[in-house]
Amino acid sequence: MDIKKISEKGAVLRSKGLGVGVNLFPSKGDLKGYRLELDIILYTNGKGGREEKEFEGLKVIGPGEYESKGIEVEGWYLNPKDKGEKSSVYTVVIDGLTVCILGKISEGLSDSLIEKIGGVHVLLIDLKSDIKVSELWEQVKRLGPNMVVPIGFSSDKGEEVKAFLDAADEEGLKSVEKVKVDSLTLPEDRVVVILNGGK
DSSP states (O other): EEEEEOSSSSSEEETEEEEESSSGGGGGGGTTTTGGGOEEEEBBBBBTTTTTTOOOSSEEESSEEEEEEEEEEEEEEEEEOSSSSSEEEEEEETTEEEEEEEESSSSOHHHHHHHHOOOOOOEEEETTOOOHHHHHHHHHHHOOOOOOEEEESSOOHHHHHHHHHHTTTTTTOOOOOOEETTTTTTOOOOOEBBTTOOO
């Protein structure tokens, strides 16, 4: 599976002819060149998801169980008590790996939600969350992924990324254009990967 950052909150996961988009918005040009490659697009915020009306694959906005072309998706609200548009968290099973896509967090994850999410191999986490970076990293540790891929930042050299790497004790980590991972190459110890969107 390849993971590439497309925009501030957007990413694409591709494996064996299958494609999953995360937070790709047509008004920002995120889907240009990717629309035909994707089978599923997930939105961690419902408001943004309703903007895309032309995608012919499976569009996922919010909680539920979904499946398309063998890709299994399950979603839950992150903070059910939030007013207005609620952020979601998803698990996607692709290429034998469970990828967790965590939207904007406004509080620590509940024990019941951690249990529902289950085992996580790769975690995509939004750095624009409403909690301190140190607390964000605590949530990462609770989920226990082998690989952590932050999203929700405009520059790989920005303050959000520096603060997150500091919390993860990964200061000075170099960014890459994309990461390739499968069940054979999945690291045993937790690693952080910073994607630079090909810049």
